[in-house]
Amino acid sequence: MKILLAGGAGYIGSHTALELLEAGYEVVVADNFCNSSPESIRRVEALTGKTVAMYEADVKEKKILQKIFSEQEIQGVIHFAGLKAVGESMEKPVIYYRNNIDTTLSLLECMEEFGVKQFVFSSSATVYGEENPVPYVETMKRGACSNPYGWTKFMMEQILEDVARANPEMSVVLLRYFNPIGAHPSGRIGEDPEGIPNNLMPYISQVAVGRRDHLTVFGKDYPTKDGTCRRDYIHVADLARGHVKAIAYGASHKGVEIFNLGTGTPYSVVEIVEAFEKVNGVPVKHEFGPRRAGDLPESWADASKAEALLGWKTEKTLEDMCRDSWNWQRRNPNGYR
Ligand code: NAD
Numbered sequence: 001m002k003i004l005l006a007g008g009a010g011y012i013g014s015h016t017a018l019e020l021l022e023a024g025y026e027v028v029v030a031d032n033f034c035n036s037s038p039e040s041i042r043r044v045e046a047l048t049g050k051t052v053a054m055y056e057a058d059v060k061e062k063k064i065l066q067k068i069f070s071e072q073e074i075q076g077v078i079h080f081a082g083l084k085a086v087g088e089s090m091e092k093p094v095i096y097y098r099n100n101i102d103t104t105l106s107l108l109e110c111m112e113e114f115g116v117k118q119f120v121f122s123s124s125a126t127v128y129g130e131e132n133p134v135p136y137v138e139t140m141k142r143g144a145c146s147n148p149y150g151w152t153k154f155m156m157e158q159i160l161e162d163v164a165r166a167n168p169e170m171s172v173v174l175l176r177y178f179n180p181i182g183a184h185p186s187g188r189i190g191e192d193p194e195g196i197p198n199n200l201m202p203y204i205s206q207v208a209v210g211r212r213d214h215l216t217v218f219g220k221d222y223p224t225k226d227g228t229c230r231r232d233y234i235h236v237a238d239l240a241r242g243h244v245k246a247i248a249y250g251a252s253h254k255g256v257e258i259f260n261l262g263t264g265t266p267y268s269v270v271e272i273v274e275a276f277e278k279v280n281g282v283p284v285k286h287e288f289g290p291r292r293a294g295d296l297p298e299s300w301a302d303a304s305k306a307e308a309l310l311g312w313k314t315e316k317t318l319e320d321m322c323r324d325s326w327n328w329q330r331r332n333p334n335g336y337r
């Protein structure tokens with residue numbers, strides 16, 4: 001079975017490409033490399049000994065997509081192609097709405113034209129909004145988002161639900177990711193953010209490797225045990241395996257199904273810093289600063305539905321996540337560059 005990974009050269013896409021190839025699927029990648037490098041897919045090919053059909057393509061552009069769909073016998077699509085920096089989305093909302101929503105619409109139009117009926121979407125825990133209590137369960141209503149990035153995910157989920165309702169032959173799986181960290185244990189592929197990282201783990205690794213002076217821990221007065229925010233960190237390899245399960249599930253189920261992909265266990269910022277230092281034997285200089293606007297005190301998944309319906313649960317520990325993040329950073333201090 002041949003799967004198109006839109007945005008497949010990125011952090012989660014490249015790990016998913018590897019897991020799909022290892023599970024026997026064929027993989028086609030379409031990416032404009034606006035936040036990634038083709039090198040990630042070359043390394044996936046080297047790690048698996050298999051080839052990937054790779055297109056440099058803006059997934060908003062229907063013409064290029066039509067060429068890909070006519071050259072490749074695509075049977076399912078996983079849509080990773082999106083802009084994802086929360087802060088940037090506040091400054092450039094139009095670019096975020098245009099990119100994230102147009103990529104989705106163009107993919108859906110081409111799928112209809114070429115009779116492709118299976119769609120898996122990279123959604124986010126951010127759609128639970130600020131009102132729902134933790135742990136988040138898939139049956140909760142989507143909540144108000146605090147930034148345009150979150151709203152694009154909210155809107156794309158709605159679009160996909162509408163499309164599946166109108167077309168009973170469609171299968172749509174919405175995967176709500178929690179906080180992916182870590183890297184492939186080989187240290188050959190990993191997260192390679194442009195510029196100053198927004199997310200915690202790449203920031204920690206860049207401090208550890210000497211690229212940044214210190215980590216600022218955003219806030220220590222939250223209503224948690226140590227006063228810092230708690231999140232559900234998930235190893236990217238576990239997350240990638242979740243996509244293989246979602247593709248298998250979607251092949252035999254029609255309609256929309258939503259799955260949280262998380263571990264179900266939250267850790268605080270301080271616990272992450274301490275675990276990273278302990279597992280890797282490297283210091284992470286850190287200081288406490290004010291809260292970051294828009295951060296929720298706590299976010300974690302009820303992950304039982306994915307276990308029940310997909311037969312998926314996480315296998316990697318926090319130690320694995322910290323070790324593999326550091327292994328990737330240490331071997332590739334400047335990412336793919
Ligand atoms: P990433 O930036 O590494 O990957 C996204 C990929 O999409 C990149 O390779 C980028 O070049 C590509 N892309 C963006 N716009 C494109 C376009 N118009 N045409 C073609 N390619 C395009 O990010 P990631 O962490 O791998 O995230 C993948 C998806 O998962 C995104 O949709 C993101 O919003 C979602 N997500 C990520 C997280 C996270 O913490 N990493 C959490 C929840 C959801």
Ligand code: UFG
Pocket residue numbers: 084086124125126177178179198199200201203215216217218219228229230231269292295
């Ligand atoms: N943090 C710091 N210092 C930093 C960076 C982060 O203290 O330099 C803290 C944050 O305040 C937060 C925690 O580390 O408490 C995690 O922050 P991230 O930015 O790594 O992750 P978020 O939970 O804010 O957001 C992530 C993704 C979003 C996604 C959301 C829910 O970036 O795209 O998870 O899935 F929507």
